[in-house]
Amino acid sequence: EIVLKQSPATLSLSPGERATLSCRASQSVSSYLAWYQQRPGQAPRLLIFDASKRAAGIPARFSGSGSGTDFTLTISSLEPEDFAVYYCQQRSNLYAFGQGTKLEIK
Amino acid sequence: VQLVESGGGLVQPGRSLRLSCTASGFTFGDYDMSWFRQAPGKGLEWVGFIRSKPDGGTTEYATSVKGRFIISRDDSKTVAYLQMNSLKNEDTAVYYCRALLEWLGLDYWGQGTLVTVSS
Numbered sequence: 001e002i003v004l005k006q007s008p009a010t011l012s013l014s015p016g017e018r019a020t021l022s023c024r025a026s027q028s029v030s031s032y033l034a035w036y037q038q039r040p041g042q043a044p045r046l047l048i049f050d051a052s053k054r055a056a057g058i059p060a061r062f063s064g065s066g067s068g069t070d071f072t073l074t075i076s077s078l079e080p081e082d083f084a085v086y087y088c089q090q091r092s093n094l095y096a097f098g099q100g101t102k103l104e105i106k
Numbered sequence: 107v108q109l110v111e112s113g114g115g116l117v118q119p120g121r122s123l124r125l126s127c128t129a130s131g132f133t134f135g136d137y138d139m140s141w142f143r144q145a146p147g148k149g150l151e152w153v154g155f156i157r158s159k160p161d162g163g164t165t166e167y168a169t170s171v172k173g174r175f176i177i178s179r180d181d182s183k184t185v186a187y188l189q190m191n192s193l194k195n196e197d198t199a200v201y202y203c204r205a206l207l208e209w210l211g212l213d214y215w216g217q218g219t220l221v222t223v224s225s
Contacts, residue, residue: 001169036150043202043215044142044150055211087150094166095140095152 002026004088004098012106019075021101023088028068032092035064035073038100039084047086048073078103107131107214111203114219117193125188127203127216134184135159137214138206141177141188143199144218153177153201156186171197193223 003026013019023033035048046055048064051071061076075082083105088098113125127139140155154167156177165177176189186203200218207213 038150043204043218045215046206046211046213049208049211053211055213085149089150089152094168095155097150097152100149 002029002090002093002096004090004096006086006088006098006101008101009099010102010104012104013078014106015078015080017078019073019078019082019103021073021075021086021103023066023071023073023098025069025071025090025092029090029092031067032090033064033066033071034089034091035062036087036089037082037084038087039081044087075103080105109203109205109214109216111201111216111219114201114221116222116224118225119193119195119223121193122189122191123193123221124190125201125203125219125221127186127188129184129186129205129214132205132214134205135181136207138208139177139179139186140204140206141175141186142202142204143197143221144202145196145199148199151199153188190221193221195223197221198223 005024007022031051033051036044038044052064063074065072085100085102087100108130110128117123141153154177156165174192179186202218203216205214
């Protein structure tokens with residue numbers, strides 16, 4: 001079973017700042033890692049797939065990087081609508097999610 | 107584009123429930139269909155998926171539901187199903203369906219349906 005650990009659990013930033021979220025896998029998932037955003041009361045939405053590919057309709061301020069066991073989601077300049085919970089998810093061995101990072105307004 | 111889940115509600119432990127996910131506005135048969143759930147105040151959990159027929163139509167399940175839950179699809183009706191048997195209290199969650207065109211990273215989600223397992 002592959003376990004994903006996200007850090008930090010909570011990230012407090014201001015609009016316009018850069019956000020860096022991390023996801024570490026217990027074993028290599030190659031590039032089979034995705035990032036999702038979930039706003040309160042809403043379904044999740046896919047942001048990044050295969051570690052670095054932006055999903056359809058996702059703004060360019062979202063970018064993903066990494067391979068193997070260490071991955072990063074970067075939001076270059078935070079917009080008010082970006083404050084949400086972010087999950088990483090691997091599809092190397094079935095599916096599994098990290099526990100989430102809450103991005104909150106400072 | 108729309109995905110609408112239905113069939114949620116209150117059910118006693120040990121009983122069964124079937125959720126439906128009705129799709130419209132896209133070529134349903136081309137998409138892998140997944141089910142996820144989220145217990146109150148908790149994170150996301152993958153439940154299982156069924157591949158598109160072109161990709162074999164096979165299913166995969168999370169360990170927590172394997173042997174109890176069954177996912178199926180009817181492409182002619184553009185519906186995916188989640189048959190949940192031998193329900194447990196810990197199956198209480200909002201259940202989401204998701205359609206994914208994996209190679210393109212194109213996904214659609216339903217609004218979620220609440221399943222409460224309680225006596």
